[in-house]
Amino acid sequence: MRFFRILFFLFIPCFLMLGNLACRKTDKIDTSPGLHLAFSTDTVFFDTVFPSIGSVTQRLIVHNLNKNKVSVASIQLAGGQSSNYRINVNGTPAISASDVEIAGGDSIFIFVRVTIDPNSQDIPFVVTDSIEFLTNGSLQNVKLVSWGRNAIFYRKAKLKGNITWDSLRAHVIYDSLRIDTNSTLTIMPGTRVYFHKDAWMAVSFNATLKIHGITGIPVTFQGDRMDPFYKDLPGQWGGIYLERGSKDHEVINAIIKNGSFGFSVDSLGAAGNPMVTITNSIIRNMTSDGIYAYGSSITSTNCVIGDCGGSSIYIEYGGSYDFKQLTVGNYWFSSVRHGPAIRLSNYTYDKAVQVPNPLIKAYFGNAILYGASDEELGLDSVAGTQFNYKFENTILKTGIKTGNSSRYVNCLINKNPRFKEVVKWDYRIDSISPAIDKGLDLGIPKDIVGNDRTGLPDLGAYEYVKKN
Numbered sequence: 001m002r003f004f005r006i007l008f009f010l011f012i013p014c015f016l017m018l019g020n021l022a023c024r025k026t027d028k029i030d031t032s033p034g035l036h037l038a039f040s041t042d043t044v045f046f047d048t049v050f051p052s053i054g055s056v057t058q059r060l061i062v063h064n065l066n067k068n069k070v071s072v073a074s075i076q077l078a079g080g081q082s083s084n085y086r087i088n089v090n091g092t093p094a095i096s097a098s099d100v101e102i103a104g105g106d107s108i109f110i111f112v113r114v115t116i117d118p119n120s121q122d123i124p125f126v127v128t129d130s131i132e133f134l135t136n137g138s139l140q141n142v143k144l145v146s147w148g149r150n151a152i153f154y155r156k157a158k159l160k161g162n163i164t165w166d167s168l169r170a171h172v173i174y175d176s177l178r179i180d181t182n183s184t185l186t187i188m189p190g191t192r193v194y195f196h197k198d199a200w201m202a203v204s205f206n207a208t209l210k211i212h213g214i215t216g217i218p219v220t221f222q223g224d225r226m227d228p229f230y231k232d233l234p235g236q237w238g239g240i241y242l243e244r245g246s247k248d249h250e251v252i253n254a255i256i257k258n259g260s261f262g263f264s265v266d267s268l269g270a271a272g273n274p275m276v277t278i279t280n281s282i283i284r285n286m287t288s289d290g291i292y293a294y295g296s297s298i299t300s301t302n303c304v305i306g307d308c309g310g311s312s313i314y315i316e317y318g319g320s321y322d323f324k325q326l327t328v329g330n331y332w333f334s335s336v337r338h339g340p341a342i343r344l345s346n347y348t349y350d351k352a353v354q355v356p357n358p359l360i361k362a363y364f365g366n367a368i369l370y371g372a373s374d375e376e377l378g379l380d381s382v383a384g385t386q387f388n389y390k391f392e393n394t395i396l397k398t399g400i401k402t403g404n405s406s407r408y409v410n411c412l413i414n415k416n417p418r419f420k421e422v423v424k425w426d427y428r429i430d431s432i433s434p435a436i437d438k439g440l441d442l443g444i445p446k447d448i449v450g451n452d453r454t455g456l457p458d459l460g461a462y463e464y465v466k467k468n
Contacts, residue, residue: 038062044131061107078141149170155174159179189217221256236259256281263291274298284307288310291305304461312371325444
C-alpha cells in the first residue's frame, strides 16, 4: 500500500504538467490573419413587423470552427445607435461588444429584435441592417432584413357609421373590436386583419359586416405573430361573433385561420334573408368550431372548412341552412378532437331543460364531408320538432344508416375523396378521386379559385383540372 502511495505522489506533478500543457493549447488565442467565423445563417429575417411593436426574438449562432480560442475584436450593428435592431451577445444587451472570446470548437449566441418606427408608407417596406464581426483584421457580416408594414390599431374599439377598410394598411385588433348598432363595416380585397392574443370581433344588433375579397385577392383574418412557430398554430385569437339581431352579412373570398373559432352566428336574419352568405371562402385550423350556428340561417357556396378541434360546422337549436359545393376536411392534428365534422340538432338546453326549435332546413349538395374520425356526422334531435336535413350527391363519412332516400340522395358513403395533401390543408382532389363528375348542376359555374365547371361538376369546392 505504501508503495502505491509513493507512486501516486510521484505522478501528481506529471499529471499537473500535462493538464497545464493541455490548457495552454486550448487557451491559446489564434491570431492568424484572415481567420473566419461560421454562422448559422447569412441573413436573419423577420416577416411582417408592425411599426412601434417589437418583433419576436431571432437567434444567430456564431461558431468558432478553429482548434484554438479566438477573440472577436468587435461585434456591432452597422447602423449603430440609429439602427432599428437591437442585439444581445451571450446574455448582454448592447449595440456593440468588444473582445468577445470563443473557445476552440465552441459557439456563442446572439439574439436579435427589431422595432420599426412609424412612417407614412402604405405599402410593405423593407428595413435592413447588418451585424459586423471583426476578427484578426477580417471583417464579416450577417444581414438583418425585416418586412415592415404600417397598420391601424384598435383596442376595445367601437366602429360607428359606414366604415370601409382597404388594403393600404393592415388592421390590428387588441382585446376587441365591435361594429356598433346600425353600422356597417365593409372590408375591401387584399385587406389583412390581424388579431393579438385572444382578441375578437363582434357585430352588434342591426349592424352588418361585408367582407368583399375577390378571386386571388382574398381578405385574410389571422393572429398577429409572424414568426414560423406561429404560422400554423391554432387558437391565437378568438373569432368573429355575428350577434343576435345583426343582419345581411356577406363573406366573399375570405381566409379565416388559426383562431379559436371562425364564426359564431346567433339567431335568424331579417325576414326572407339568410343572416350570413359565405362564398369562395376558407375557414381552417380552429381549436373549437369552424362555424357555430345557433338557431340561425346561413347560405354557403364554394367554401372549405377544415381542421377544427371541434366540428367544422356545428348547428345547434335548429334554423335554416344551405351548403353547396362545400368541402369539409377535418384532420385535426394539434390535439384530441371533441366532435364530428358535422353536427346538427334541433334543440338547446336552458338550465338542464331541453328547449326545441325547428331545424327547418339543412341542405348539403355536391359536398365532401370527410375527416380522420370513423364518424363525421352527428345527428341529435328531440321528437315532435322539425328536424329536416338532406345530403345530396355528397361524399359522407359515417356509420349512420343512410337508407332513407329522401335524406341521402346519390351519396357516396365512406369513399375516400383523395385530397391532395391534408397535412398541408390542400383539399383539392386528385385525378382518381370518386368526387369527379359526381355532382348535380346547381348553377355554380366556377369553383373556389375560378376554374370552370364543365359538364357534370365535381363534388366539393374544387373542380379537378387536368395537367397539360
